[in-house]
Amino acid sequence: MASPFATVLDSLIRQRGVTAAMVVSERDGIAIDANLQIGQSGDRVAALAAFLFRKARLSARAAGMGEVSFLQLEAPAGRICAVGGGSLVLVVVAESTVNVGLIRVELLRGVDALRHAGGVESDR
């Protein structure tokens, strides 16, 4: 049976330049579901991306800036994008040439599905 996140992940991985899409628990960094290119291992990236998102959320809270909606890490050969949906984080790894605007829109679209599928606001 397909996971409740399969549709969201499928729509992300279909975007040009996207090499991985994952749903990760923000609290412990464990990948709950993933759609990866052949040969990739997502566990470590999932944990680190969740950690970065959690840090962003906690620092924004400390600064009174409200909730974090979208995070992007850039490097010369690619980027990691993430959005939070309750206790879950939707993570995308992409090539540097990817259309970030499009990925951002797709990720933010996926957040609602994430919330409905299990990203319950808890233990925050």
Add this chain to the structure above:
Amino acid sequence: MADEVRRLSDELARDPASRVFVPLGEALRKQGQLDLALKVTLRGLERHPHLPDGHDLLARIWVDRNELLRAFDEWDMVLRLSPGHTSAMRGMGFVSYQLNRLPEAEQYLSAALAALPAGETDEGVTMALANVRTAQGLPAPTTDPASGDTVLPPGTAHDPRFLFSDVLSDAEQTALLLDRDGLVLAGAYVGHDGRDLAQEVGAELSGVTDAARRATRHLALGDWTSIVFETEVAVVAMSPSAGDGLLVLATSRATPLGLVRRLLDRCLDRAQKWLGGRY
């Protein structure tokens, strides 16, 4: 990191008297799970009250919780147990600096540098010491320019909290320079109630540089250049700085992303010059 915490937790469960509470508490602290890190560390110290590294960890947890006086007292305990403990002197120097006790900060940071083994350097302490001396209007440590080390010209006394003031274009923009532990080196973040929240923000961001580096290296993306995140009211951009530090820029949501990047570059340039003693 989650695997590491699990492994260490299992080890501690198998042998509650072991000293593994120190790396476990540190891993939890780095994950931002401060309550849990505090609990593990306090329990561990009940069994090992004379373990300097346990007290050192507890001090760093207090810093992350912005309880600077408690952190200072804990590091004081470390020095009693282990005179010359470099991490304790370093920490007491940074806390003294944050509390604006500049002569004390200079004393501890100088001692931390002096306690390093021959041939070893600590860029964070060297930079902090230069800043403390500059803030006091004292000549900063000057080394051979050919070596590329810090050279601060005389007359550069400047309050580090205002380092980015003239680079930023309006009151809704602010920037912070953090060291590798999330301690504030320069800049400020003033909240709506007028309180400087820089220390709290810095503490929450400790470990970001390391996690970003590990993620991009694991994916063979090259060294990370920036992290940008959007919140309900702000855009925050971060960039790695010298000595595993972090430059953080916050602007209003209305600021165009292109301008955010340009401001980040300008602040980074200012920070590099300042750290190099050229501002």
